[in-house]
Amino acid sequence: xxxxxxxxxxxxxxxxxxxxxxxxxxxxxxxxxxxxxxxxxxxxxxxxxxxxxxxxxxxxxxxxxxxxxxxxxxxxxxxxxxxxxxxxxxxxxxxxxxxxxxxxxxxxxxxxxxxxxxxxxxxxxxxxxxxxxxxxxxxxxxxxxxxxxxxx
Numbered sequence: 001x002x003x004x005x006x007x008x009x010x011x012x013x014x015x016x017x018x019x020x021x022x023x024x025x026x027x028x029x030x031x032x033x034x035x036x037x038x039x040x041x042x043x044x045x046x047x048x049x050x051x052x053x054x055x056x057x058x059x060x061x062x063x064x065x066x067x068x069x070x071x072x073x074x075x076x077x078x079x080x081x082x083x084x085x086x087x088x089x090x091x092x093x094x095x096x097x098x099x100x101x102x103x104x105x106x107x108x109x110x111x112x113x114x115x116x117x118x119x120x121x122x123x124x125x126x127x128x129x130x131x132x133x134x135x136x137x138x139x140x141x142x143x144x145x146x147x148x149x150x151x152x
Contacts (some may be wrong), residue, residue, distance in 0.1 A: 001030045002114050004054070006042065009122040013044035035113050040119060047123035054114040 006015050008025040015022035015029065017040055022029045031038050036056060043049035 002033050002117075004029050004031060004040075004114065004116075004118060006040070006119045007121070008042055009049070010044055013042050013121075013123060016041045018147070031114055033114060038114070042119070042121050042123065044123055046126055048126055050121050050123060052116075052119055052121070054116065056112040057115055074088070114123075 002148065005028050006022075006025055011026045015025060015027055017029050017031065018038055022040075025042065029040065031040075031054065038054050040052045040054065041049055042052070054078055
């Protein structure tokens with residue numbers, strides 16, 4: 001699960017996550033990283049609703065954690081090998097165990113994170129017929145952008 005804080009202007013907008021109520025802003029929602037296609041909808045009477053569809057992207061931190069966990073598992077085995085003169089294969093075991101943990105994460109779909117990590121939305125007032133504004137986030141194209149304000 002990934003924690004995503006949601007704020008809005010105006011505050012108090014209702015948040016729904018995949019069609020289920022998530023509370024009024026400011027609120028923290030929890031999304032499963034393994035699931036694709038989450039839809040976060042933010043709406044307030046008199047304002048156009050906004051739908052945001054977070055994107056799943058690979059997490060480099062997961063692989064680093066797997067390598068460190070692999071080292072933690074390999075260290076006692078390497079110490080035993082050193083005491084019994086069976087050789088020193090610490091690095092090979094670290095990479096092997098780390099790779100095994102990475103494969104498990106990949107199979108369970110836990111090697112991903114959702115972007116954006118937080119949602120700060122400014123809703124626009126209804127002028128005429130209400131319309132849904134859908135924001136599709138392309139993380140690769142927006143990697144260096146610090147903030148965006150959209151007014152229609």
